[in-house]
Amino acid sequence: LTGFGGSSEAVDGDYTISRQTERLALFLSELGVDSFHLGGNSMGGYLAGMYAHKYAEQVSSLLLFAPAEVKAAQPGELEQLLAAGKPNPLVVRNVDDYERLLNFVFTGRPFIPGSIKEVLVAESIAYQDLHDAIYEQLLQDDSTPALESLLSEFTAPVAILWGENDRVLHVSGADVLAGAIPNSQVYILKKTGHLPMLEKPEQSATYYLEFLKSRAAH
Numbered sequence: 019l020t021g022f023g024g025s026s027e028a029v030d031g032d033y034t035i036s037r038q039t040e041r042l043a044l045f046l047s048e049l050g051v052d053s054f055h056l057g058g059n060s061m062g063g064y065l066a067g068m069y070a071h072k073y074a075e076q077v078s079s080l081l082l083f084a085p086a087e088v089k090a091a092q093p094g095e096l097e098q099l100l101a102a103g104k105p106n107p108l109v110v111r112n113v114d115d116y117e118r119l120l121n122f123v124f125t126g127r128p129f130i131p132g133s134i135k136e137v138l139v140a141e142s143i144a145y146q147d148l149h150d151a152i153y154e155q156l157l158q159d160d161s162t163p164a165l166e167s168l169l170s171e172f173t174a175p176v177a178i179l180w181g182e183n184d185r186v187l188h189v190s191g192a193d194v195l196a197g198a199i200p201n202s203q204v205y206i207l208k209k210t211g212h213l214p215m216l217e218k219p220e221q222s223a224t225y226y227l228e229f230l231k232s233r234a235a236h
Contacts, residue, residue: 019062021152027145033152034159035061035087039068046076055230057081059215060186061156064165071168079175079233081226084184084212088191089164095185096122100157108186109149110142125183125211166198175233176202177226181210181217203229 020026020041021033042065046052056077058066063085070077093101100106107122109115116139120127130138169176176199180192189206196204205225207214214222 019065021148027148029148029151031151033155035065035068035156035162038065039072042069043073052076053078055079055081057083057226058085059083059213061086064162067165067168070172070174074172074174077172077174079177079230080169080172081177082179082195083214083222084180084187084189084191085165085178085195086187087162087165088187088194090166090194091191092188094188096187106150106153109146109153110139111146112143113139116142122185123212124217125181125209126217128216166194169195169199172199173201175229177229178202178204179207179214179222179225180204181207181212181214183210184212186212201233203232205229 019038021031046054053076056066056069057080058064060083063082064087066080067082067085067087070080096107107115107118110119116135119142120130176195178192178195178199180189182189192204192206196202207218207221207225210217
């Protein structure tokens with residue numbers, strides 16, 4: 019996505035979810051891909067949901083890892099911190115911030131060798147202005163509809179995976195989505211934070227493959 023990884027990173031770019039969804043559609047069109055399984059985590063989960071809403075005929079199944087914008091969910095710790103005027107724990111400005119970030123998104127932190135962590139910290143600090151700009155745009159964008167509304171008429175299979183101890187987005191969002199999306203299945207991962215696919219990759223993959231297999235049998 020624009021603004022992430024090695025892609026374009028203009029601080030004054032448009033990083034709203036609607037614009038990112040359009041970019042993804044153009045990218046897939048250029049590749050000639052018109053049928054696929056789509057998934058995402060957090061903001062990316064909301065983007066995946068919006069894409070599935072707009073281009074439902076292309077999406078064979080949807081995988082949502084703790085997606086954002088489930089507006090009927092209980093407030094997560096991140097929302098509470100920002101409402102209280104506290105610094106965004108997802109933006110890294112120094113080494114201590116990086117440690118705080120890891121503790122915030124993981125319940126059981128994965129081992130990261132020191133030399134690799136140094137590189138990750140340096141990259142995160144280098145992107146702080148960009149990340150501040152992106153989060154500011156997302157927080158100020160009042161036009162984003164609730165994810166549960168976007169997917170209320172989506173009929174392809176939807177797997178919802180959420181860490182039981184997610185501090186970024188409250189796990190209650192899983193039940194909200196399950197009640198709103200007709201063909202959905204919820205998987206709650208015990209002792210897991212906001213990034214199940216990194217913290218519990220094997221369990222996450224097992225759940226998803228089981229989900230696809232069960233839906234294919236219908």
